[in-house]
Amino acid sequence: MSNNRPKHAPVIQFPVRDNCLQIGGMSLMRLAQRVGRTPFYAYDRQRITERVASLRQHLPTEVHLHYAMKANPMPAIVQHMACLVDGIDVASGGEMRIALDTPMSPGMVSFAGPGKGDDELSCAIAAGIVLNMESEHEMERIARLGAHLGIRPHVAVRVNPDFELKSSGMKMGGGPKQFGVDAERVPAMLDRIGKLGLDFEGFHIFSGSQNLKVAAIQESHEKTLRLGVSLAQYAPAGVRLLNIGGGFGIPYFPGDEPLDLAAVGENLRRLMPEVKRQLPETRVVIELGRYLVAEAGIYVCRVLERKKSRGQVFLVTDGGLHHHLAASGNFGQVIRKNYPVVVGNKLDGNEREIVSVVGPLCTPLDLLADQMEMTKAEAGDLIVVFQSGAYGLTASPTAFLSHPAPVEVLV
Numbered sequence: 001m002s003n004n005r006p007k008h009a010p011v012i013q014f015p016v017r018d019n020c021l022q023i024g025g026m027s028l029m030r031l032a033q034r035v036g037r038t039p040f041y042a043y044d045r046q047r048i049t050e051r052v053a054s055l056r057q058h059l060p061t062e063v064h065l066h067y068a069m070k071a072n073p074m075p076a077i078v079q080h081m082a083c084l085v086d087g088i089d090v091a092s093g094g095e096m097r098i099a100l101d102t103p104m105s106p107g108m109v110s111f112a113g114p115g116k117g118d119d120e121l122s123c124a125i126a127a128g129i130v131l132n133m134e135s136e137h138e139m140e141r142i143a144r145l146g147a148h149l150g151i152r153p154h155v156a157v158r159v160n161p162d163f164e165l166k167s168s169g170m171k172m173g174g175g176p177k178q179f180g181v182d183a184e185r186v187p188a189m190l191d192r193i194g195k196l197g198l199d200f201e202g203f204h205i206f207s208g209s210q211n212l213k214v215a216a217i218q219e220s221h222e223k224t225l226r227l228g229v230s231l232a233q234y235a236p237a238g239v240r241l242l243n244i245g246g247g248f249g250i251p252y253f254p255g256d257e258p259l260d261l262a263a264v265g266e267n268l269r270r271l272m273p274e275v276k277r278q279l280p281e282t283r284v285v286i287e288l289g290r291y292l293v294a295e296a297g298i299y300v301c302r303v304l305e306r307k308k309s310r311g312q313v314f315l316v317t318d319g320g321l322h323h324h325l326a327a328s329g330n331f332g333q334v335i336r337k338n339y340p341v342v343v344g345n346k347l348d349g350n351e352r353e354i355v356s357v358v359g360p361l362c363t364p365l366d367l368l369a370d371q372m373e374m375t376k377a378e379a380g381d382l383i384v385v386f387q388s389g390a391y392g393l394t395a396s397p398t399a400f401l402s403h404p405a406p407v408e409v410l411v
């Protein structure tokens, strides 16, 4: 058995007791009994609280922190988060309803996304949340709907910057994009916002996701702040909001290192005085999804069959890509790599082997771990996929093969 292959990215956020993973102060076995069935997602409230505290500690105090809830829209998580962060960013009418059920002030909720429907825009205008406008056409629609409702819409312009976020897992700005308004067209749009009498809040500039490279994030923050300051001279009113995006990454794969948050914070501390001088009235916001919740979550499924085929061991489980597309490697990854996967109730067993963990679906894509080394498992054991708190359940094709959906718990 090869021992020098890297097993997976280091996972240190959950304690182990009596050979069993502990989550929310409870053993995984006990939690599985409490949930009553597998598979399930479990999110650890304390880990989320600590993650926000660590951001507060490292980022300058004047930088506001928002939760981009599409990373995990479970209502209990959004409620918990609403008491920790300064704002919530939503990307659909459904997410907006969940955000409006929390104690968060509607003025601190913003709505981004290309292709918002008239019904979504009208609800957002009535709720008093900030609409991040993705096109000139959307601006005209918002003005018309606002006039019809007799309510002045709060708007910000989502800018497609003239630079890209280097090294990010998913690029969402720079070059031709369906997101935002090309930076060079923004001055004319700002003029029109003034004429339409919309209540102008500021700018939203978001360039990419899952970035672990400090230098790239630092460069993006510097360019984004500079772009915000330069566009401010065309604004029809004072700039109250400058949302510089998020995209902080977390380690998933062998060789990934956690983001150096201290260095990101230090850079912002260096940049903020000039921003404050140029835009004294402006709230600078960082919006994060994945970074706030991904490491607080696990996906748990049960081994149904232990099966051998031509020398390879397969653990067939009741969970799979229909619940957790990202862990199967089919959610935007170019090359399939294993998420950190362990036998959660047999963590330190000394009988180890190389296995593939698969699901019940009739497709070879249904693979949660491809030839990974882990403790020897039997039917009934619990398989845990770490780093599963973001883009898990709601980013998965739950209807595929008509198996039941998993349970979600916040512990």
Ligand SMILES: *Cc1c(COP(=O)(O)O)cnc(C)c1O
Pocket: 068, 070, 071, 089, 091, 112, 206, 208, 209, 210, 245, 246, 247, 248, 287, 288, 289, 290, 291
């Ligand atoms: C998805 C998204 C985010 C969150 O990205 P993460 O990589 O999860 O931090 C933030 N802002 C906008 C506009 C998004 O679409």
